[in-house]
Amino acid sequence: xxxxxxxxxxxxxxxxxxxxxxxxxxxxxxxxxxxxxxxxxxxxxxxxxxxxxxxxxxxxxxxxxxxxxxxxxxxxxxxxxxxxxxxxxxxxxxxxxxxxxxxxxxxxxxxxxxx
Amino acid sequence: xxxxxxxxxxxxxxxxxxxxxxxxxxxxxxxxxxxxxxxxxxxxxxxxxxxxxxxxxxxxxxxxxxxxxxxxxxxxxxxxxxxxxxxxxxxxxxxxxxxxxxxxxxxxxxxxxx
Numbered sequence: 001x002x003x004x005x006x007x008x009x010x011x012x013x014x015x016x017x018x019x020x021x022x023x024x025x026x027x028x029x030x031x032x033x034x035x036x037x038x039x040x041x042x043x044x045x046x047x048x049x050x051x052x053x054x055x056x057x058x059x060x061x062x063x064x065x066x067x068x069x070x071x072x073x074x075x076x077x078x079x080x081x082x083x084x085x086x087x088x089x090x091x092x093x094x095x096x097x098x099x100x101x102x103x104x105x106x107x108x109x110x111x112x113x114x115x
Numbered sequence: 116x117x118x119x120x121x122x123x124x125x126x127x128x129x130x131x132x133x134x135x136x137x138x139x140x141x142x143x144x145x146x147x148x149x150x151x152x153x154x155x156x157x158x159x160x161x162x163x164x165x166x167x168x169x170x171x172x173x174x175x176x177x178x179x180x181x182x183x184x185x186x187x188x189x190x191x192x193x194x195x196x197x198x199x200x201x202x203x204x205x206x207x208x209x210x211x212x213x214x215x216x217x218x219x220x221x222x223x224x225x226x227x228x229x
Contacts (some may be wrong), residue, residue: 033216039139041222042222045216048215058216099223106151106160108156108158
């Protein structure tokens with residue numbers, strides 16, 4: 001399967017713990033995006049990378065959230081000191097950057113539950 | 116700022132009948148518009164997009180959408196619904212004046228009844 005993959009698919013943690021999610025984009029895609037989706041809502045943009053550079057961050061991305069894409073391939077999203085409000089599906093997507101209007105291809109998501 | 120509205124939480128249609136899932140948007144500049152479908156326990160799948168040109172765009176699985184600039188709408192349509200089309204549908208917009216991210220609507224759940 002050459003699509004976007006995310007690991008783990010599910011994560012249950014206790015409030016205050018740190019969690020890290022991984023996203024592997026489609027190999028030739030140079031743009032990578034993170035979104036958060038809560039029940040009954042559409043995905044909300046968090047941040048995006050072009051190659052290894054993080055070019056845009058949403059106001060939703062608090063100081064407890066950090067994302068990296070060190071070699072321009074896979075990306076990690078870390079949440080420190082998790083709160084119950086962080087419970088959501090975290091989606092990763094990738095795209096080509098040609099002229100900026102290419103569709104984004106989404107992974108299956110990581111469902112985070114904070115107890 | 117950009118925004119997307121999907122006025123119907125739920126759309127029910129009988130198999131074989133035409134379906135429409137509505138989407139309206141607000142952007143300051145020219146929009147790029149997209150439709151995605153989400154099946155249970157699966158990621159969002161791209162259906163179609165409007166960038167420029169012909170207002171009627173055709174996409175995957177027999178879906179099409181019509182861009183209407185005056186009504187700022189981008190409704191998703193299919194001439195004959197299948198039970199397997201039952202899923203959650205999201206409209207998304209990108210305003211080229213506001214960065215690279217997509218803004219998604221809240222989603223519309225489509226149920227096709229046999």
